[in-house]
Amino acid sequence: MAKGKQVRKSASTRGAARPVRKRATPALTPDEREARTNALLAAALDVFLERGFESARLDEVAQRAGVAKGTLYLYFPSKEALFEALIGSLIASPFQAAGEVLLKQDVPAETMLRGLLHFAKTEILATRRKDVARLIISEAGRFPELAAFYHREVIGRGMGIVRSIIERGVKSGEFRSDAAARFPQLVVAPILVAIVWTGLFDRVQKLDTSGLLDAHADLLIAGLKGGTQ
Amino acid sequence: MAKGKQVRKSASTRGAARPVRKRATPALTPDEREARTNALLAAALDVFLERGFESARLDEVAQRAGVAKGTLYLYFPSKEALFEALIGSLIASPFQAAGEVLLKQDVPAETMLRGLLHFAKTEILATRRKDVARLIISEAGRFPELAAFYHREVIGRGMGIVRSIIERGVKSGEFRSDAAARFPQLVVAPILVAIVWTGLFDRVQKLDTSGLLDAHADLLIAGLKGGTQ
Amino acid sequence: MAKGKQVRKSASTRGAARPVRKRATPALTPDEREARTNALLAAALDVFLERGFESARLDEVAQRAGVAKGTLYLYFPSKEALFEALIGSLIASPFQAAGEVLLKQDVPAETMLRGLLHFAKTEILATRRKDVARLIISEAGRFPELAAFYHREVIGRGMGIVRSIIERGVKSGEFRSDAAARFPQLVVAPILVAIVWTGLFDRVQKLDTSGLLDAHADLLIAGLKGGTQ
Amino acid sequence: MAKGKQVRKSASTRGAARPVRKRATPALTPDEREARTNALLAAALDVFLERGFESARLDEVAQRAGVAKGTLYLYFPSKEALFEALIGSLIASPFQAAGEVLLKQDVPAETMLRGLLHFAKTEILATRRKDVARLIISEAGRFPELAAFYHREVIGRGMGIVRSIIERGVKSGEFRSDAAARFPQLVVAPILVAIVWTGLFDRVQKLDTSGLLDAHADLLIAGLKGGTQ
DNA sequence: CATGAATGAGATTTCATTCAT
DNA sequence: CATGAATGAAATCTCATTCAT
Structure with a gap:
């Protein structure tokens, strides 16, 4: 029993490439989580302002916040949710x-x-x-x-x-x-x-x-x- | 095959009386061209207003103007050009x-x-x-x-x-x-x-x-x- | 009035790369459309059979049918629709x-x-x-x-x-x-x-x-x- | 900082009487390990049955087994291995x-x-x-x-x-x-x-x-x- | 040993743009 | 001139896998 036809190309097509990664995984304190959230919101504000909602690229938001694309989704479930949280947090x-x-x-x-x-x-x-x-x-x-x-x-x-x-x-x-x-x-x-x-x-x-x-x-x-x- | 393609060779067949023309290779009068242009601009205004620039679909603009999508490109070289022409024409x-x-x-x-x-x-x-x-x-x-x-x-x-x-x-x-x-x-x-x-x-x-x-x-x-x- | 900040990198980030393309655009006869539909369904059957629904890649379906990925969406609005059409067409x-x-x-x-x-x-x-x-x-x-x-x-x-x-x-x-x-x-x-x-x-x-x-x-x-x- | 990390150096601290252990570096008995393995397999069966292999989410398997996602990888090196172990264990x-x-x-x-x-x-x-x-x-x-x-x-x-x-x-x-x-x-x-x-x-x-x-x-x-x- | 946040490849889907007819 | 099918880059979102703590 093993590999199987080709469910996935090689065992690790998906999943990390192992880059630098400053800090990685253990339970975030609420403060840390909030800090990241704020970093994301700040980055999002910049990008949404520069580009508008439609043109804004989540890639860019993540990049400016210094996280990977997927990480953003650990904090906001969708682009729209990010946008709304952003507005809500600021008015x-x-x-x-x-x-x-x-x-x-x-x-x-x-x-x-x-x-x-x-x-x-x-x-x-x-x-x-x-x-x-x-x-x-x-x-x-x-x-x-x-x-x-x-x-x-x-x-x-x-x-x-x-x-x-x-x-x-x-x-x-x-x-x-x-x-x-x-x-x-x-x-x-x-x-x-x-x-x-x-x-x-x-x-x-x-x-x-x-x-x-x-x-x-x-x-x-x-x-x-x-x-x- | 027998599609008229020899008609209209010099750019000025226009003044003509607009004969039968079984809708094949028309030769638009300037008026016709302008009318189409206006129809496209009107449609574009609607769509840009409803959707914003990014979200606006050229498909929809063309459709509302009653032309094929490709036709739009005979009048405006790009979405951006259309948008700018639109603004220019209206202010x-x-x-x-x-x-x-x-x-x-x-x-x-x-x-x-x-x-x-x-x-x-x-x-x-x-x-x-x-x-x-x-x-x-x-x-x-x-x-x-x-x-x-x-x-x-x-x-x-x-x-x-x-x-x-x-x-x-x-x-x-x-x-x-x-x-x-x-x-x-x-x-x-x-x-x-x-x-x-x-x-x-x-x-x-x-x-x-x-x-x-x-x-x-x-x-x-x-x-x-x-x-x- | 012109370019604008950077709505899109260069005028043609999106849109074609201009490959070979055997035949391109004019109105498809119903027969032609049906032929393409069948080619897509046949390709889909192969791929779905080999991989199952989830693992099947629409890329591969398109490729086997000899069309671009986007073309598939001119015939079927979604992966699920393709799957259902496939089943429907065959039973x-x-x-x-x-x-x-x-x-x-x-x-x-x-x-x-x-x-x-x-x-x-x-x-x-x-x-x-x-x-x-x-x-x-x-x-x-x-x-x-x-x-x-x-x-x-x-x-x-x-x-x-x-x-x-x-x-x-x-x-x-x-x-x-x-x-x-x-x-x-x-x-x-x-x-x-x-x-x-x-x-x-x-x-x-x-x-x-x-x-x-x-x-x-x-x-x-x-x-x-x-x-x- | 003062997190016990010097404990368990040789693989066989096990037979031990299971003392206080403030839940830090346990040293599982074989029974415990087997129990966890079974819990994971049981959860995996449920999820694979409900979703099929591709659609099954390891997140869900881990959650139903009551462990963290990472833990799963201490027991099975990949999704495929989990699947195979599951089948093997049941037939x-x-x-x-x-x-x-x-x-x-x-x-x-x-x-x-x-x-x-x-x-x-x-x-x-x-x-x-x-x-x-x-x-x-x-x-x-x-x-x-x-x-x-x-x-x-x-x-x-x-x-x-x-x-x-x-x-x-x-x-x-x-x-x-x-x-x-x-x-x-x-x-x-x-x-x-x-x-x-x-x-x-x-x-x-x-x-x-x-x-x-x-x-x-x-x-x-x-x-x-x-x-x- | 266990955790769970982080990662990023990759999937589906959209749509501006092209071009054979 | 007009058409509209075809293209494919690029965007959003998912999730198996890793690894610092």
Whole structure:
């Protein structure tokens, strides 16, 4: 009893080639596992950003994370799962917390609005979050659940916070226009501009996003105070 | 075998009266060629919009255009060329013309701004142009030359027109803030919001883009008039 | 507008290498298509028989059929579909027809039984049908619908025919035992033996399947005539 | 670090009393090793039966046996070796013994034949042996040495015993036909039917294998007695 | 001895592109 | 000019096998 016709060419066509391999196998501590997960997610973010979902090659993600292709599948069951985990891992927390803190303070609505836009500068535009946002903008058209998730977790909350600020300003007599309460998108529109511009045109014409948001703050507040509507 | 292959030897059999032609070796008139080209571009727009560049299938483009797949290659040498031709064919003209007309009129800058935003409503948001814009936003990251082209042909001109309007308003004393002259993006930011929102979140929460732009116009003009900066 | 970052390495990473290619593209006549389909099915039969479903490589099927790997997918949408088409194409017809013809004749049941076993010799054991049977025996455990299909189309009909013959023989007084009417499998059991033996042990010890079935016919008929039960 | 690695240097630390051993470097007793081997074989049987050789996952085998995947390789050097060991471990013994016992008895050949078929009922069809047989039938085409081994160890002996019984019956005048001595396969054919049918069609149409073999015994013996050949 | 994370060859499947007719 | 069958590179995902701990 032995070999058999040719179930597999030679006993080890499949299975390793025995390369360098720094460390190999024993039980990973949760920290180690998390570190690898993060390395993979970081690599994935890079590649998805550079190429988009469809064009992104898992080979490349693995390579940049310094692991073999198959290893990736020990952490994420599919390309889509990787993508979703990536998005999920990056949009999460700071928004609602920041919003609540902002609303708890006893300061003029104007200060709040400026604080909000400053927050956008430091927490979105200055971080990878702006890239995630761009990725979502690019891909969510083909990932409806992702769009819904993002809308619920990020957009909805953000709009709610903006609306609260404006309403408070109107109630206190600080603002005369409630246009921005009806369309909180107007408050954040320049953030979107900054995100998109950065992704598309920065190589051609750099945009001073900080100046943009400052100018927007001024203009917006002037409008809210002066508006007769 | 007896397939006409001797017909059409010189490139200009065209002017002809279009006789029987049992559909074998036609000799297309320029009009016919253009019609086919347009059919292909229209089909391509649909498919690229639905699927994105990578996921779009040329099979499907050809099918929707009613031609064989190989035919597509008689009109465009590659998928990329098709995509670029598509974008090129759709962004071009109306903007600069409209802008110049606007600037020639002797009306208050406010009216011009409102006219501009109205133009955006009718000529962008209410047409396929918004879809093209979204397509560009999604894909231009991976087509730098496309981004540059779009920036040059559309964005740059648009920003120039906006800046002219604002400067005129400032000069005439109508506006006190020149923030929007320094950052004309602030004027169009809500258009971008409308485009992106429509593409991503409309299924979840519809946005009244017309109301959005109206509110923006009010707020913006109030800001420009009241701003002290 | 042009290339773009690197949507694809060089314009033609994907798509042909331009080999020999005997004939290439124009509309296939139904005959041609059928011929190719048959070539593919024939190649598939070989490969599935040699390797079993799981081990069979579509590469090899394509190669043996003389086409490229992708071509196979123009004819069958998946490996499983190919497998099912293969089985379907090979088990079909001759059985029921043969059975009905047999039953219509006005001959002794014994003659019918011998005819049936002769039919098995010439139409199953001497043809590829025996290989198909073996393939089904090997794989149907993991293709329940295939088993059901085969049972319905082949086994059920066969058993029905056998039962009819036996019952006729009993009714006419030719046979005294009706054991084989209750278990028509007993009549065909040696056919199964021949099929399995041929596939597994012929290299080790050849089996005279013709002699086997003749001996079986004698023994069976003697049993049916002499049986007291 | 302080992980015992100096323990077990010579291969025979075994006989030992099995002390505390905080589960680190055990030193298995032969019994323990055999128990694990059996657990692995049992698990392997299940998985190979459910999936077939190719589709069987060693992961699953290890899991069902309650060991890590790597451990499996301490017991069997490859998937193929595991498969072969499995078959080897299951087909062996009871047949030749039973056969010899049968032949030693001083009973009519008919009784022997009935005994043989009864043995098949209880020792094959009612046990996992029928599953092993099916596994062999399915896979031996691709494991020629397995087929040869099985033929030598099981089939050959079985046929020899059958032949002896028939010859004895002919010699004693009990049987008139020697067809079954020339083709002992005829005696066991319904066992094969039972095995195959059970594996393929039981879900569709249950077969009374016991009744089948009883009917076969009657018919066969009637045939052997009455046959004039 | 046992573990189980890591590996990477290889399988199926897709689709832009070509070219004989 | 148009066709559409054919091509084959390349992508995702699987899993037998290895080996540091």
